[in-house]
Amino acid sequence: MPEVLTAPLVVEFPFTRSLGPVQSAFLTGLRERTVLGVTASDGRVVVPPTEYDPVTAEEIRDLVEVGTSGTVTTWAWNPSPRRGQPLTTPFAWVLVRLDGADTALLHALDAPGPDAVRTGMRVRVRWAEERTGAITDIACFEPDDGAAEESRPAPDHSAGGAGRPAPHTGEFANPVTGITTPARLDYTYAPGRAQSRYLQALSDHRIVGERCPSCRKVYVPPRGACPTCGVATDTQVEAGPRGTVTTFCIVNIKAKNLDIEVPYVYAHIALDGADLALHARIGGIPYDRVRMGLRVEPVWAKGSRFPDHYRPTGEPDADYDSYKELI
């Protein structure tokens, strides 16, 4: 059993999302230090606001302004903040029901320790210094001793207001209509037994396939299973290194970060002794001279663990019948 290979794998994606009218108003409001909710079909004020009723799924749009202070409805103490979380020092996760709201908003609470946090405690928004129209415009919550500025706005005590939060048009100058949320996840990729054997052989300039014990086909590169028979391919077989171009395409568009002049040829190559074609770039020959049946061999760049490309061997072209099953 050879050593199993691993390698770091980083997946990053900056999702760009459009906002509907309700989400746009809410996130623009945060930029302006204003928290908006939406009135649901049953009269409840939903904060953060949704575009549809959480119970009936009907579209809802009646915005109201709620307070920037509220009450913790549940919490959890996080002693070891993780990447991307709102605070880098230990903090409490909290669900906060803002004054005037009937539902709670998830965020972080900056508190000295778990003993300083309890359900029912009063907290207020701490705004981020730079606000762009995102949930992170709320930097976090902080304990509200009631001494600081009053939670705003005051409930609507006008006739018919009945202490409910006041309606809000949701209109702001330069509304935010979209958000970009970058995300990064780190992995350690492990290709497994079969592919580890293949990659290790490649670094010795050998190409190793695996044979299916049932249909006898040789797969290069091997993945540990015969996709036709569904059984393990555990017999290693040397393949190539020479092979035959079975089909190809001419690439005319330069890929980002790829240092290869266009046009170039990408081809299916049936290695000698393999029953499945692999694909690779063809070099060492003008792009318009590549043809089906061309005999090729791998070229390793100095110090590389895998072939950089395949080049013509100079042999006569292979007979069509010898590779027609592998196109």
Next chain:
Amino acid sequence: MRDVAIVAFGQSDHVRDSAETSEVEMLMPVLHDVLAQTGLAARDIDFTCSGSSDYLAGRAFSFTMALDGVGAWPPISESHVEMDGAWALYEAWVKLLTGEAETALVYSYGKSSPGSVRDVLTRQLDPYYVAPLWPDSVALAALQAQALIDAELTDERELAGIAARRRTAAGSNPHAQLRGEVPMGEPLVAPLRTGDCPPIGDGAAAVVLAVGDTARRLTDRPAWIRGLDHRIEAHGLGVRDLTDSPSTRLAAERAGAFELSHGRKGTGGAPMVDTAELHAPFTSQEVVLRRALRLDAPDSTVCINPSGGALAANPVMAAGLIRLGEAAARIQRGASDRALAHATSGPCLQHNLVAVLEGE
């Protein structure tokens, strides 16, 4: 309506890190196991359905690699859900009920070891208001646990008792990852301690479904699916009452979990099920589920999570299917006559599936 049964169940040993095997290498022995139990070859299966997640693998269309382990020639009828395999089983069950298939192979797998599963799972959250804060799966479960404690529905002592019972039960489960005496450890995200949380691990599971007489031909004692339903709740955590699981309760009602079984009519007070396999990755979630499923009567004889449940092995995307498989296997070996199986998905038990299984 056609009768559909689980006729075979298999699973891998669940381990912290399976770097030596790829997904398909991990899965293949499990597929061969369930096929061997029924004597079927892959080509005999009418419908194949799988469950997994690209976010665990960090690669797009990762399930197509695992499909190599099935043997897709001659061409097969195949489907995939980007969910726990319990929902793949649901799709296969519907396929069998419609009469389009007599047999189905359902499998799922998950390798949490390549990444950080607590962070990976944040990507399933509301992308506008929640995901940008990166609240990890343990943090969200901890909010739910604190809500239960505040409502005096549980306390840390009861949670520790649940952890101990599940891992003791797992002592007789050769596939489990965490067995026997497990210290409750330090607070991870308080009030949850490491002992309240599931192990992080890799694993795979598979079941074979069959209809009517085909099921009887394939096994001595099919585990008949008498009802199967799943329900989801609003994604806003602050909209929900985290101490309750109305979706579990409704799914259980629709699956017939609260109706007396045929064989027990008139026995007055007899348990509606004798076994419950609950997909509760956190101790506090078992408290919510037991209440929702009315399993908390003081004289209850229902055997809960005899496998150890997700607290003993939690291969994400397979742990729910394993609950159905464990319940079925218990019926198949005669240890249960009527069992409830539950699977969950999403933060704080957002989406829940309940099946009622019976022996003949």
